Amino acid sequence: MIDLRSDTVTKPSLAMREAMHHAEVGDDVFGDDPTVNQLQRYAADLVGKEAAIFVPSGTMGNLAAILAHAGRGQELLLGDESHIYHYEAGGASALGGLVFHPIPTNAQGELDLAALNAAVRPAYDAHAAQAGLVCLENSHNRCGGTVLSLEYLAQVQQWASSQNLPVHMDGARVFNAAVALGVPASTITKHVDSVQFCLSKGLGAPIGSIVAGSGEFIKKVHRWRKMLGGGMRQVGVVAAAGMIALNEGRERLIDDHVNAKMLAEALSQLPQIELDLASVQTNIIVFGLRDSTFSPEQLVERLRQAGVLIVPFKGRLRAVTHVDVNREQCTEASSIIAEVLQSA
Ligand SMILES: Cc1ncc(COP(=O)(O)O)c(C=O)c1O
Structure with a gap:
């Protein structure tokens, strides 16, 4: 996961x-x-x-x-x-x-x-x-x-x-x-x-x-x-x-911010996702879905089955980067999200 x-x-x-x-x-x-x-x-x-x-x-x-x-x-x-x-x-x-x-x-x-x-x-x-x-x-x-x-x-x-x-x-x-x-x-x-x-x-x-x-x-x-x-x-x-x-944790936070930016950039390129890159300033990414193929809750469930955990958030979705998710996993997460959205 x-x-x-x-x-x-x-x-x-x-x-x-x-x-x-x-x-x-x-x-x-x-x-x-x-x-x-x-x-x-x-x-x-x-x-x-x-x-x-x-x-x-x-x-x-x-x-x-x-x-x-x-x-x-x-x-x-x-x-x-x-x-x-x-x-x-x-x-x-x-x-x-x-x-x-x-x-x-x-x-x-x-x-x-x-x-x-x-x-x-x-x-x-x-x-x-x-x-x-x-x-x-x-x-x-x-x-x-x-x-x-x-x-x-x-x-x-x-x-x-x-x-x-x-x-x-x-x-x-x-x-x-x-x-x-x-x-x-x-x-x-x-x-x-x-x-x-x-x-x-x-x-x-x-x-x-x-x-x-x-x-x-x-x-x-x-x-x-x-x-x-x-x-x-x-x-x-x-x-x-x-x-x-x-x-040891304070300086490392920069990695989470870089990973969040990278993940946000990848997600923002997906036509199904609405994401304001300017809002991604630290380790939190909030994004919406442009159409109603999936509700946020349905997408969360489909992603869980595919191995990625995120949460529904204010009618949208939230992903947060941290020390236990590295850059490769963020890249993998963005590919999985793209695949799940395209599978609809
Ligand atoms: C902004 C903010 N303040 C306070 C808290 C509360 O912290 P705790 O979960 O340790 O009670 C959280 C937890 O997520 C938070 O995001």
Whole structure:
């Protein structure tokens, strides 16, 4: 099977398994796990923040960060296409009492500044919930892995600080964004108060995410992580794989981007496929079908039978490149997709 469903399907490398085997561990709830402490320090430095905390998943990282920034009855201004809005089970609302205030998202994954501004209701109005936090996503999953520009981030930062609003970045794939822009991740994250990024996506670790921000903020996230059940014990066995992911996975992401571009170019030449090459900026390819010979679900099933896994996505289809699919397999996948479409 050539598995292009997501960059979360990767298996830990041999180096990761060896590091896990040899990891020095301690009880991390006591702050005693040296491998976790090392990972947290290293991760904080990479994104230019004072402190960082290791959490089991991106969803928990985003939730703990949101709850540390804002509270019950406050509004969370977030993109109407964001992962937090669509795919995190409404946690900030269900568990934190925050009010989701979705803002229209453009094709690049940006939230319009005028719309953000209009979403902030006057403090004197007792009828209105008050904005408590802005969330951005970078790279943007539902927009097809698009990358926010540094200029846009600077504008949001300036506007948010004028409103006294913190900004959190769901940077599940922030290192993909950094590679696409050719800048260190800290050049991106300096524009936000906090960031969550996943070790378990393109970086290739089996488990885990990081939340980074100021020291005071991370203390609050630490409390929320405990409350959410994310305090883990000898979790250095997992953090050890995370260290390898950060050390060896970041630079390698460029291969996934090159493979995605190559696959996208091949697919865009098929008459049955509608694909905007400009939208392929990182490791995610989203494409549509020009005719109704196959529904996305039918094509997914036919491709599965032929040995390629992709997913239906917003009425279209999504393929994601990652460490466990090499260039030859991407070429093979494009040939299989062409054959299946031509067989109709
Ligand atoms: C943009 C984005 N944010 C957050 C998450 C959540 O991460 P996890 O699956 O580790 O909870 C994902 C997962 O795919 C994601 O794509």
